[in-house]
Amino acid sequence: MRIVLATGNKGKIKEFKKLLPNDEVIAFSEILGEMEIVEDADTFKGNAIIKAQTIFDKLEDENVIVISDDSGITVPAINNEPGIYSARYAGEGASDKDNLYKLIDELNKRGIEKTPAYYTACIAIVHKNETYTVHGWMHGNVINKTSGDQGFGYDPMFIPHGFKETLGELPHETKQAFSHRSQALELAKKVLKVIL
Ligand code: IMP
Numbered sequence: 001m002r003i004v005l006a007t008g009n010k011g012k013i014k015e016f017k018k019l020l021p022n023d024e025v026i027a028f029s030e031i032l033g034e035m036e037i038v039e040d041a042d043t044f045k046g047n048a049i050i051k052a053q054t055i056f057d058k059l060e061d062e063n064v065i066v067i068s069d070d071s072g073i074t075v076p077a078i079n080n081e082p083g084i085y086s087a088r089y090a091g092e093g094a095s096d097k098d099n100l101y102k103l104i105d106e107l108n109k110r111g112i113e114k115t116p117a118y119y120t121a122c123i124a125i126v127h128k129n130e131t132y133t134v135h136g137w138m139h140g141n142v143i144n145k146t147s148g149d150q151g152f153g154y155d156p157m158f159i160p161h162g163f164k165e166t167l168g169e170l171p172h173e174t175k176q177a178f179s180h181r182s183q184a185l186e187l188a189k190k191v192l193k194v195i196l
Helices: 010-019 044-059 083-088 096-109 172-178 180-195
Strands: 002-005 024-027 065-075 114-127 130-143 158-160
Touching (some): 010 172, 044 065, 083 096, 114 180, 172 180
Parallel strands (some): 002 065
Antiparallel strands (some): 114 130
């Protein structure tokens, strides 16, 4: 089936394509060109719905399946930051690297070397003007340094439960086996089975 992704994040597009090998997965920008979507909800779910609904409305085809993902990392020891602000933690237009080092700075400011953290992913599906949402989580710890260059975003400072290495050091397939996005997508696939 043909699925339009309501994201411009190259890391996510790559992950979704790998997670949906039997489907034609295209980024919205390939059809609509680049476009900014204002994500001003206060939850992952709210922002995922805004993204998917915006692209669905623009495509003007009720049979299209639009999927969006809103995700981020939460660190309870620093007031649940960055949470929904993960993509712009170091400011508007910040790069993944800027955000990663901002989180390391925040840990260092508090003298924290290692503390629990978790990733959340909410996936929204819009089809025939109906909206469906599912969530996935990945728990572990963040450390105040980076190691490895696999994955994207905060992966080089995140050690998932059950491992000694960061996601920057672990093979992509390992992350894919249990990541927040993979878990949410497994649920999303079940939703697609029911609605299509
Ligand atoms: P969104 O594109 O608005 O959902 O922002 C998600 C942000 O959360 C990304 O820019 C990353 O900073 C972070 N993030 C989400 N998922 C991951 C992941 O799997 N690895 C690393 N960082 C992630």
